[in-house]
Amino acid sequence: MTRRSAFVAVCLLFVAALSSEVSADGLVNEDVKRTVDLSTHLAKITAEIVLSNHGQSSVQSFILAVDADLAPHMAYIGASVKGDEEEHGTLELQQTSIQGQRGEFYKVLLPSTLAAGAQLKVKTEMMFSHVLKPFPTQITQAERQLVVFQGNHYLYSPYPTRSQTTRVRLASKTVESYTKLGNPSKTDEIIEYGPFRDVAPFSEDALKIHYENNTPFLTITSITRTIEVSHWGNIAVEETIDLRHTGAILKGPFSRYDYQRQSDSGISSVKSFKTILPASAQDVYYRDEIGNISTSHLQVLDDSVEVEVRPRFPLFGGWKTHYIIGYNLPSYEYLYTLGEQYALKMRLVDHVYDDQVIDYMTVKIILPEGAKNIHVDTPYKIDRMPNQLHYTYLDTFGRPVLVATKNNLVEQHIQDFVVHYTFNKILMLQEPLLVVGAFYILFFTVIIYVRLDFAITKDPAAEVRMKVASITEQVLTLVNRRLGLYRHMDEVVNRYKQSRDTGALNSGRKTLEADHRTLTSEISSLQARLKTEGSDLAEKVGEIQKLDGQVKELVCRSCSEAERLVGGKVKKETYIESEKSLTGRRQELISRIDSLLDAL
């Protein structure tokens, strides 16, 4: 008996010591207004707390506690100071623990010290996912979805509370049952508890509400968000989403007839939802493994792009689907640069649907090939995985990929991250040069292939044909050049007629003679080669040579005629006449040569 009482005394002492320790900083919750919002599939618990410092010294921080039963489901916790003029913004939180007490504790650092006897109004916000449990867990298509919420009537706090109220907002008027501590009042969708006076620290009293909630119980079981940065001006974003209806599971048949004809059939099912993309999103696609999903609509608004995402089939309790949504963004909106330093500032997670819950998220950020000194700033703690390498078109040594994961995210997590890295701009040339090089090699191979003969056996006839063809080609050019000489000579003669410069004429004649001789000898050597090849073209070439000799003669004659005219040995009329006949004969010969050349 004595031992037992001693034990009790020790316990009491311990508790007293503990409570004195906790309230050592002398903080008291003067007035607490709690709101438990259960109108969606999330539980949002906000509290406006008037903290007053009853201690001796000023305090820098206070402790925020989370109920032990709800703590594992907590997705977000935040606190802000509520001033008279405007909100001071969010406060910094650090997780701590208190010995001997259940639950999670966060130390909130105040922006300014709270002097002894002073008061401060703070607002705290907590989001819990998967705490509304469907009950019954299975319903038929015609039934409505009922859920149970279990929480705490009081604010769970390490400080004594003078006065508090708790207001619960539900999704509908229909309530099966609710705990009736302190005779709460219920109007429509709101249940008001309290006020409760002088509540001890760490007070817990089970709050249980069983009510109808037909809001979409959609959960993103996993999302992979891939952000691929290109320095050519584009950022590609792709989200692979696994979606599941985590409400009461559909029991029995799914009747399309009822679903189409009765408006309240399958009331808790999800037909479609809206995803809000950045305003500059372009080329939006929405697809899955079997192709484009044709049941979506895109609406471009001033400040965003709205996609009405409609899964291929309505989602009933327990049903799941999987899809991919992607779009392009211009990089100038998100990528900042200073010299070789770059900074990418984007949302770590983006909006998928209102009041979203993400169980598991993976973010992959693919930086350009050659990015170095990578440093990431995240708005909240995420788990970094080892970097990977990603290979895509024209990559040689791979692009660095930053991978990070996080569990249990809600809308409040839509915040920006910043990735800093350096990138040598010369590397921008790498890919174009690669393409140029590849085409160069391709064309070079083709050139080599065309020039070389890969045949195993030789075809003499074809060879001869090719040889003859090349010789005739040469003959053609030579003959044409020879004819060009005559034209040139004509010009010389005409000039001579005007200038009467015999020297020029003689030198012109000399060059003609010399050039003509070399060309003729070349042609005859080619003719000889043709003969050795056994081609009948040699005869034709010989004929051309013969005709050419006559042409040459005519040219010489016209030249001497001109000389005689200039010398005054001939009259102008006779000269013109002879010149006419000479040109006529020349034309005739040249046309015959041409026809022979054509026949070659």
Add this chain to the structure above:
Amino acid sequence: MVTAGLIHYILNLLHVTVHIRDVCVFLAPVFSGLTAISTYLLTRELWNQGAGLLAACFIAIVPGYISRSVAGSFDNEGIAIFALQFTYYLWVCSSPEGFGGVGHKLNTRLDAVSAWGGYVFIINLIPLHVFALLLMQRYSRRVYIGVFALLQAYAFLQYLKDRLTRQEFQTLFFLGISLAACIVFLTVIYLTYTGLSTSPSLHRCRSTSRPRGCPSSLISTSWSAPSQQAFGFASRTSMMNACLAGKVRKHVSEQEKAEEGLGPNIKSIVTMLMLMLLMMFAVHCTWVTSNAYSSPSVVLASYNHDGTRNILDDFREAYYWLRQNTDEHARVMSWWDYGYQIAGMANRTTLVDNNTWNNSHIALVGKAMSSNESAAYEIMRSLDVDYVLIIFGGVIGYSGDDINKFLWMVRIAEGEHPKDIRESDYFTPQGEFRVDKAGSPTLLNCLMYKMSYYRFGEMQLDFRTPPGFDRTRNAEIGNKDIKFKHLEEAFTSEHWLVRIYKVKRLENREALDHKLRSVVSRQKYTSKKVSVFPLRRDGFSCSLSFMMLSTTYSCDPHTHLQTPQKIKTTLNSRERKETSNNQ
């Protein structure tokens, strides 16, 4: 498949990160482009460039080939036809140019051999041609190099085999392959002898001799004759004919040249006619291609009065539902038409698919569809069916649905099970196939009918028609009160085009009534389970007897050894009798 995999591998090795799916989709179009080129080359080799171009144009628009080379048709024929054409080309080339391309030829030949059943066609033709050359006394060393190098290689291998006695398993395997090749080759030679009699065109060909090593007409006729024999009514021949069409053109021009005496009028008329034919052919090909091969049959599109497009994506809706919301190992029973689609899009096991090799299986599915529910349930249980998928077009007026295909199911089922299914049962006494009140009772109570029209009788599509009016068959359905005992509607797509039913497990049958449980006492029926049978009168007694069975199990380990089987069979037979009585 190996080709696609290889291309994918090489591209990814070069960091051209194409998805294997894209490789598969674009493989056929790329190879059809190559086919056009090789057709051009072949025909140019046979006649001239103009004919080659014309032939390439033909092969480019021939519907028979387009059907096998549209993007997304991943079939071995896409590659095989290219390999075929290219082999011909190289063979033709190799004859005059001294077998320069023999190596290539063998490669493509092997590709064709591995890719297509039509390899017999190729490997028969080349020896045939060689034999013809021999007959025509055109044997040369080059022919020997080309063909019998293979034999030499084989002989060499044989020699090696004698030397290296059973070294490794690998060598043995390789030898086995070469042996098989030899056997194939010998049969080829044998076939060549027999094939001679079947191609009288050879005799005609002897007269023609062209300066080049291999006469074009010989090739065209000798190759077209067996091709017609082999694929007389297959669309593949149209592809061969494309090559020949170039030659027809040639013959026309030849005739024109020969009969110089013909007047210019006749010439121009013939030219006009030919042009007309060609143009009509082009129009026809475009039409066929755009109508038959271009629109994806899995998505139906309709246009409203104001021109906006309505997409009916019901197939993919239902398939994706299957993919996401059924067990990974669920087995789906459907008519074989949707087998590949279910396998590809829903990723679920099917009983029968478009590879219709197992006729008895198809007949069994047809029998299940055309039996009444209880009999069908027996079949479905024995086939381990989890879901049944049917296509129903009555709401939107889609005519290719399962009710319209139903008679085929009945016929195929009758072919295998003539005792259970008779086609005549599904017709009215007047011999009509009707779904309305006048339809035959067998039809109105068969599984397919019930699954198609379940709850359709309540549905009124518009005010002019009565509820349950089938738009496809323009009739008010005859059986509006449809209830299922063993099935349960699992999913119906938005426009009712696809309906999926779940086959209930045995546990889901009606539960035992608690009151009757007191009647059953362990002491009373310990070993004589025969006495159980008179108890069975209606639905619940069935499960009752099962309970009895379990009691006997627990009580008498000796006597039940052969009994469960017996009880089950009796159960089944009784049940069947009951259901037939119901009808």
